[in-house]
Amino acid sequence: MENKAIIEGVLQEFAGLAKHPRKSYHEKAVSDYIVSRLAALGITAKQDGVYNVIADIPATPGYEAAPVTMLQGHMDMVCVAKPDRTYDPLTDEIVLKRDGNILSADGTSLGADDGMAIAISLFLIQQPIVHGPLRLVFTVDEEVSMTGATHLDPAHVQDVRYIINIDSESIEALCVASAGSSHATFTRQLSRQKADGQAALVLKAAGFIGGHSGETINEGKSNAIKAIAIGLQRLAQAGIAYTLAAFDGGDAANAIPSHAQAVIVLPADQVEKAQDILAAGAADHKLVYTDIETSISLTAEPAALPEQTVSPADTKALVVIIHPAVNGCLRIRKGCPTGDLTGQLVFHVPEKALLGCVVPAVAPAGHGAPQLPALHQLNEFQAGVVGALVTVDHSLFVQRGAVVLHQPLHHLQNEIHFQRFAHGIG
Secondary structure (H helix, E strand, O other): OOHHHHHHHHHHHHHHHHHHOOOOOOOOOHHHHHHHHHOOOOOEEEEEEOOOEEEEEEOOOOOOOEEEEEEEEOOOOOOOOOOOOOOOOOOOOOOEEEEOOOOOOOEEEEOHHHHHHHOOOHHHHOOOOOOOEEEEEEOOOOOOHHHHHHOHHHHOOOEEEEEEOOOOOOOOOOOOOEEEOOOOEEEEOOEEEEEEOOOEEEEEEEEEEEEEEEEEOOOOOHHHHHHHHHHHHHHHHOOOOEEEEEEEOOOOOOOOOEEEEEEEEEEEHHHHHHHHHHHHOOOOOOOOOOOOOOOEEEEEEEOOOEEEOOOHHHHHHHHHHHOOOOOOOOOOOOOOOOOOOOEEEEEEEEHHHHHOOOOOOOOOOOOOOOOOOOOHHHOEEEEEEOOOOOOOOOOOOEEOOEEEEOOOOOOOOOOEEEEEEOOOOO
């Protein structure tokens, strides 16, 4: 088959998928779509209690005795949008834009991670390709908590000899561990007061690289929420008597915040001093990230005076909890198998060695006790790569480690909600 026909076929399947919202923890609609799409192709799929989809594809006649191979990916996506883009990830489809063979989305994340796994799998099973027994497994919540992987019935992998995971940007690599996450929520009841001051400033952090916090947490990027908090702490240390009226930042729990802003109220005679302090802080911040963040913009401009702010005590509490939080990767776990892998190969890792490199994901509230990922049930971990495909799912294994600030931090209403997002790189 010509490359063009392959590309068109895969993109057609992806376009169908893009019409169905699939934010983490909200995958029922897309799970139902996948089941119905498989049914249209003559395949009966199973849908488990957390909406994982499992489907067996019969072998080509004469190849029934071949080892079972699993094609695996996840159906949820990181849902983010540009600040000026109206987008509800629970109801809106992804609007696709195509320029030749380049596919993008109109002002939102595309969801190729990991919608392409589903699109590729759906395309492949329609092709006249000789194959043994295949099993499609599409899990939920890979981007946030591994719910699908930790709740996958071990029976679905116990007869599997090879896994081809379709979820990685590194073609010539085997993934045997990955970034994981844990969440902590801090809540504080707010006291509001009439704006006590004569002037207001809006602090804006923009132009930060951002990106997937699991894939790029170890690249030394800055964090827009953290940058605003550092600026606010500088003002406090300099004796500027300000109060917060608003603080917004970021888009999703697993996306490094690329933008943030805060509105503060302060005495009119301290505005110029505050702007000088913030400008010096911005210069320092840019210097620290010179070789990484090349497009940072940190500004403090006059703003309309709001009617209310939160109290000085609440203002201090918010800044104090954000400012010291660690951003980035604390450490990289050593000892996992590494190396450059090319060509056709089969890679075997004893279970004991594998379990020394990874720990299981923690089940979120309401989903029962934490469980070992299903692949840990095997006596021997066997991962196969065919051609340049990548194996072993980063939704099946999790490695913990560092902390990065998490968003969204909504306008200050009646409560402060602040969350940390922890990552480690296996």
